[in-house]
Amino acid sequence: MLPHSFHQISYALIIFLMVFVPYANGQSNFKSDSLAILKVLYQQQDHWNEADIESFMGGYWPSEELVFVGAEGPTYGYEPVKLNYYKRYPDKTNMGTLAFTVIQLSRIDQASALLVGRYHLTLTTGNSQGYFTLVWRKINGNWLIVSDHTTAGKSSD
Secondary structure (H helix, E strand, O other): OOOHHHHHHHHHHHHHHHHHHHHHHHHHHHHHHHHHHHHHHHHHHHHHHOOOHHHHHHHEOOOOOOEEEEOOEEEEOHHHHHHHHHHHOOOHHHHOEEEEEEEEEEEEEOOEEEEEEEEEEEOOOOOEEEEEEEEEEEEOOEEEEEEEEEEEOOOOO
16 A cells, blocks of 8 residues: 555646646647737738738638627628728728737637737828737637727827
């Protein structure tokens, strides 16, 4: 029979392994996930600057459950969101040059993350800037935006 203290050490080790190891692996995985999310975000920036809305939309979840919240209120569904982009930004002149700044990226759970950022749009008619909150979800191995709340701030030049 093993001494009582051995069982206590064994239980402590088991608890440590159950709590710490998944946490450590999760942190490592989130670093990898964060890089994947940022890659999609900056690909969107590049597509925007190429006046390619179709490719820009590749960062969004192609679902009727996608939601975009802006000054006009919520828009639901991938196609309606895409049509709003085409309507508001019909050409390169109206699209300008986009630059994103990430303020915070945090994990919600193993398959969800929250990104808070700032955008700056350089236009010939006057610059625009604002903030956005994106909810990301890992779907079929890909990180996609499932909710976008973008708010325009004061114009800047």
